[in-house]
Amino acid sequence: MLTVDELKELKDIVGEEWVKDDLPTRDAYSIYYNSSSLNKEDKLWTARPAAVIMPKTPEEISQLTKFCNRKDFMLKPFSTGWITSSAPGSRKTILLDLKRMDKIIDIDVKNQIAVVEPYVRAIDLQSELWKHGLNVHAVSCGGNHSILASTAAAWGYGITGASMGYQARNMLGVEWVMPSGEILTLGSPGDGAEWFSTDGPGPGVRGLIRGFQGTFGGLGTFTKVGVKLYRWDSDPEYEVHGGSPKYVLNRELPNLGVFILMFPSKEQITDAGYKLGEAECNYSDFRMPAFFIALGFTDNNLELKQLWSTGVFQKLARYVLTVCVHGHSKKEYQWKVKALKQIVKESGGLILPMQQIPLAAFDIVKPFFKMFKNPLKLITKIPFIQEITDMMKTSEEMRLKLLTTAFFILVRHANNSQGGFRASSGMFTSVGAFDTWDMGFEQADYIAGVKRPAIEKGLILDDGGDLGSGGTFDFGHLGYIEGIGEYSTNDPESRKATKAIVEESLHGTIERSLGLPIAAFGGPMNQLFGPHCYNYHEMIMKIKAKLDPNSSYDSWTYSGASEKAFPDEKEGYTFF
Numbered sequence: 237m238l239t240v241d242e243l244k245e246l247k248d249i250v251g252e253e254w255v256k257d258d259l260p261t262r263d264a265y266s267i268y269y270n271s272s273s274l275n276k277e278d279k280l281w282t283a284r285p286a287a288v289i290m291p292k293t294p295e296e297i298s299q300l301t302k303f304c305n306r307k308d309f310m311l312k313p314f315s316t317g318w319i320t321s322s323a324p325g326s327r328k329t330i331l332l333d334l335k336r337m338d339k340i341i342d343i344d345v346k347n348q349i350a351v352v353e354p355y356v357r358a359i360d361l362q363s364e365l366w367k368h369g370l371n372v373h374a375v376s377c378g379g380n381h382s383i384l385a386s387t388a389a390a391w392g393y394g395i396t397g398a399s400m401g402y403q404a405r406n407m408l409g410v411e412w413v414m415p416s417g418e419i420l421t422l423g424s425p426g427d428g429a430e431w432f433s434t435d436g437p438g439p440g441v442r443g444l445i446r447g448f449q450g451t452f453g454g455l456g457t458f459t460k461v462g463v464k465l466y467r468w469d470s471d472p473e474y475e476v477h478g479g480s481p482k483y484v485l486n487r488e489l490p491n492l493g494v495f496i497l498m499f500p501s502k503e504q505i506t507d508a509g510y511k512l513g514e515a516e517c518n519y520s521d522f523r524m525p526a527f528f529i530a531l532g533f534t535d536n537n538l539e540l541k542q543l544w545s546t547g548v549f550q551k552l553a554r555y556v557l558t559v560c561v562h563g564h565s566k567k568e569y570q571w572k573v574k575a576l577k578q579i580v581k582e583s584g585g586l587i588l589p590m591q592q593i594p595l596a597a598f599d600i601v602k603p604f605f606k607m608f609k610n611p612l613k614l615i616t617k618i619p620f621i622q623e624i625t626d627m628m629k630t631s632e633e634m635r636l637k638l639l640t641t642a643f644f645i646l647v648r649h650a651n652n653s654q655g656g657f658r659a660s661s662g663m664f665t666s667v668g669a670f671d672t673w674d675m676g677f678e679q680a681d682y683i684a685g686v687k688r689p690a691i692e693k694g695l696i697l698d699d700g701g702d703l704g705s706g707g708t709f710d711f712g713h714l715g716y717i718e719g720i721g722e723y724s725t726n727d728p729e730s731r732k733a734t735k736a737i738v739e740e741s742l743h744g745t746i747e748r749s750l751g752l753p754i755a756a757f758g759g760p761m762n763q764l765f766g767p768h769c770y771n772y773h774e775m776i777m778k779i780k781a782k783l784d785p786n787s788s789y790d791s792w793t794y795s796g797a798s799e800k801a802f803p804d805e806k807e808g809y810t811f812f
């Protein structure tokens with residue numbers, strides 16, 4: 237507990253109103269949608285932070301860091317706090333909620349660079365950038381996430397990765413309050429130049445502060461980041477009608493199209509993914525598992541249940557890739573669409589008409605789908621099937637409705653998390669190594685098998701097993717698929733089954749050489765995976781010990797439980 241004098245010291249740094257140590261505030265910061273997955277005892281609450289502070293400047297954070305160097309407390313910074321790794325790892329942790337640092341500092345239109353503070357969300361930056369004909373890579377947790385966090389602090393996989401890559405590589409300089417309290421600007425801005433590189437001129441330790449997964453708030457606070465931007469050659473704004481949670485675009489946007497590509501087999505979807513990348517057709521793409529397609533076709537869970545129980549989607553939509561094509565001119569757009577259609581044809585796939593199909597239609601075709609194991613294999617053999625499919629029309633509103641759903645996922649990143657939370661109260665994820673596009677599907681198949689017994693026992697939601705979600709990166713040079721599942725956060729048996737699945741998947745990924753999963757961060761996970769990956773865990777611990785000898789930053793999500801943590805806080809797992 238902070239003493240009266242210590243509290244006064246903190247308030248003197250940031251101002252009285254920005255230091256909160258009352259119980260309701262501290263409790264509000266100790267619960268996350270999946271907190272119980274962080275500990276073996278299935279506790280819903282994380283450690284209660286010692287205080288919550290909302291600083292405004294790097295200088296204030298520097299002083300707070302120096303305070304923790306002298307005292308028996310630690311800092312844990314976060315930008316939006318959306319993900320559980322923002323939680324305090326100890327009752328001695330002071331949370332830094334960086335919401336007040338919310339400025340877009342610069343948009344360099346000519347050189348396609350933005351410089352932002354922590355609480356600039358992807359959707360805010362994107363909305364501003366579109367006015368300048370520019371765009372930014374957003375990770376698939378949605379437009380609500382912090383661009384600084386995904387660039388400098390944690391993971392970075394997203395749907396626009398097809399053309400915009402992995403977010404860590406979009407980092408162009410970073411301002412860093414080090415664990416000592418010193419403020420260091422890395423890369424070109426550190427040498428007094430513009431924000432164009434993290435590696436120099438100027439100090440360059442990208443591997444140390446970002447690495448592959450990130451430092452998750454365990455090695456100082458990042459207060460500004462330069463991020464690489466990409467072109468946007470469509471309208472700067474759009475109009476919608478309807479209401480939450482379903483808005484519908486009033487009209488299509490120029491030079492932009494969304495396509496739902498269906499393939500009969502895994503080989504065909506992967507081959508098409510590579511070819512689309514070679515032709516640079518995919519501005520963004522998403523391997524949409526059948527259950528999520530059904531979700532996108534329906535407005536509520538009752539409809540979803542009815543649609544899913546027809547069994548049509550399980551057979552028709554096993555291998556679906558949704559693709560956004562964007563041309564930087566009308567001519568380029570037309571060429572890309574032509575190339576996409578040719579690739580789908582050569583790969584033996586089918587482009588689904590952009591029409592929200594009435595539910596009753598699925599009841600009619602249900603008997604046909606029941607008869608065949610892989611009906612799409614037969615359907616794609618019908619002469620002129622694509623031409624026939626293209627002629628299917630319902631209404632303009634139904635077309636715009638489906639288009640909007642896909643647009644908000646693939647372009648605005650605005651309703652991505654609906655997939656994870658609408659059908660049940662919680663989602664978990666597993667596997668998710670950044671490797672080849674083919675390997676993504678291997679991971680999806682593997683985790684579908686692990687989930688099956690729990691689905692059959694009714695412990696987790698029956699999503700068909702394969703909820704492998706992800707896409708291609710760097711135009712097919714890399715791929716990423718993580719194995720999602722949906723469970724009930726209110727049901728202890730469901731939570732238990734979820735933990736067992738995730739735990740099995742961790743060992744399974746090692747046994748099957750499925751790469752470093754998304755859960756490979758924090759002490760216990762690094763200990764598990766490090767020995768199979770050049771002992772990277774030892775390097776992380778050395779970096780932490782050298783740069784943060786006084787444990788000024790809570791490191792439970794980085795190098796492991798903090799030295800300052802209480803003994804009962806040093807046990808535990810880190811996955812979500």
Ligand SMILES: Cc1cc2nc3c(=O)[nH]c(=O)nc-3n(C[C@H](O)[C@H](O)[C@H](O)COP(=O)(O)OP(=O)(O)OC[C@H]3O[C@@H](n4cnc5c(N)ncnc54)[C@H](O)[C@@H]3O)c2cc1C
Binds near residue numbers: 386389
């Ligand atoms: C439902 C859901 C789905 C997700 N899907 C994806 C996905 O598809 N791809 C992906 O890459 N990630 C995903 N994430 C993880 C995560 O949200 C993202 O990686 C995102 O980049 C982090 O932004 P944020 O606003 O969520 O960060 P926050 O929640 O604010 O922080 C994330 C981590 O970074 C640290 N951090 C944040 N800001 C700073 C800072 N200024 N200085 C130092 N450390 C900091 C925090 O301590 C925390 O550990 C998902 C999360 C959720 C909840």
